[in-house]
Amino acid sequence: MNTNTYIKNNLQGESNWYKSHIHCRLCGYDNITMFLDLGFTALADRFITREQLHEPEVTYPLRVVRCNECHFIQLDHTVAPEILYQQDYPYESSTTQTGREHFNQFARSIVEEFGFSKGSLAIDIGSNVGVLLGGFKNQGMRVLGIDPAINIARIAEKNGIPTIADFFNEELASRIAEEHGKAMAITASNVFAHIDRLDILMRGVRRLLHEDGIFVVEAPYLRNLIRVLEYDTIYHEHLSYLSISPLIRFFDRMGMALFDVKEVDIHGGSFRLFVCHKGRYPVLTKVLDMQRQEQEEKLHDLETLNTFAQRVRNHRNQLRHLLESLRHEGKRIAGVSAPAKGMTLLNYCRIGTETLEFITEKTPLKIGRYAPGNSLPILPDSALMTGNIDYALLLAWNFKDEIMNNLSEFRKKGGRFIIPIPNPVIV
Ligand SMILES: [Zn+2]
Incomplete structure (x- = not known):
């Protein structure tokens, strides 16, 4: 084989040469296959200050792998939580109306379905500014949040x-159980996939959860x-990409059972997993139906995953x-909203200051900073009007209706929106 053929073969089949030293987060097996390589990217939540613009920016590999034993999908590189969740972590879950309504409804539906009595304890792991717990509080429950970001925890206290303000583990779980009693509801909303040591998490949950309680992911x-x-x-905070089949096995091994699942329409399609102490609630057929559906659709097959990776490259x-x-037509384009997902999109697609003028945001924590990896300035939404922008690239496409509604003035003045996912369209 000549050198060119060798390189060509290896570039085509990314998984051929790939050898990782990591273990599956769920089953511990070390036989894994990479199927998607998004390159080295800056951390998606590391919005930098003007002073930091002149400093070198650290990038980390963003690669997605499959465990060949239990078929769990995860990143192959884990950035240390101390680096990811630093003190000025900028995410606030209450910044969109859609988000707030979602969490209120989330809490209400759980209390109604399981009939938790007033005064019983609800704990949210990764509680952020406390929006979900606010919902439980409205239902008359005692609440307690756990979140490692000190600035965010302070905002929650004010609310x-x-x-x-700490990381959740078995020791903290024991302390809470002693001081506050066991919890009827423990929730982990958009945080389970962020956690590296899911075994430590689950040992803590098992310790803290009342025997009739539920753990909801x-x-x-x-x-x-x-x-x-x-x-x-896909970004560095999202260590895992969850599906039913690998999780059934995992919870079982941790002495618990996945007994119900509901699909919910947020963040582009999520699911809510209901987990209890093993044997406490009957496992609903819905769980097994979804497991069967995953198998029938070959969701975890390498062929499916490799096809997905090819579609990603085409999308770029x-x-x-x-x-x-x-740009060739002389149009001016700006990004709208700067969620972490937007940073993956821009940085993987190599879209930066040569294409976009700036990005606008509502979150005061991000305005005045610069986007990681591409140095685009973050300005308030009003800049869309004052900056003569023709096209707004909607980076938070999962809130597209709400955002386009808020920016109706922009559209009235002739502005158009580009929705990038799943296929780029102008509306
Ligand atoms: Zn595995």
Whole structure:
């Protein structure tokens, strides 16, 4: 084989040469296969200050692998939580109306379905500014938040939600159980997939959960990621990409049972997993139906995953082509909203200051900073009007209706929106 053929073969089949030293987060097996390589990217939540613009930016590999034993999908590189969740972590879950309503409804539906009595304890792991717990509080439950980001925990306290600024583990679980009693509801909304040591998490949950209690996980569903090409939801915080089949086995091994699952329409299609102490609640057929559906659709097959990766590469070409043609026509384009997912999209597609003028945001924590990896300035939404922007690239496409509604003035003045996922369209 000559050198060119060798290189060509190896570039085509990324998994051929790939040898990792990591273990599956769920089953511990070390036989894994990479299927998607998004390159080295800056951390998606590391919005930098003007002073930091002149400093070198650290990038980390963003690669997605499959465990060949239990078929769990995860990143192959784990950035240390101390680096990811630093003190000025900028995410606030209450910044969209859709988000607030979602969490209120989430809490109400759980209390109604399981009939928790007033005064029983609800604990949210990764509680952020306490929006979900606010919902439980409205239902008359005692609440306690746990979140490692000190600045965010302080905001929660101001909102009237007692919050422990720490990482959750078995020791903390024991302490809470002693001081507050066991919890009827423990929730982990958009945090389960962020946790490296899921075994430590689950030992803590088992310790803290009342024998009749429920542990509820809400997370994006791998099936939607694949089907709707939501590859921008892949970033370093999201260590895992969850599906039913591997998790049934995992919870079982941890002495617990996945007994119910509900699909919910947020963040581009999530699911809510209901977990209890093994044997406490009957496992609903819905869980087994979804497991069967995953098998029938070959969701975890390497062929499916490799096809997905090819669609991702094609999408990059398509989006770049669209933006470049608009630039050729002399149009001015800005990004709207700067969620973490937007940073994956921009940085993987190599869209930066040569294509976009700036990005606008509502979150005061991000305005005035610069986007990681591409140095685009973050300005308030009003800049869309004052900056003579023709096209707004909607980076938080999962809140597209709400955002386009808020920016109706922009549209009235002739502005158009580009929705990038799943196929770039102008509306
Ligand atoms: Zn595994």
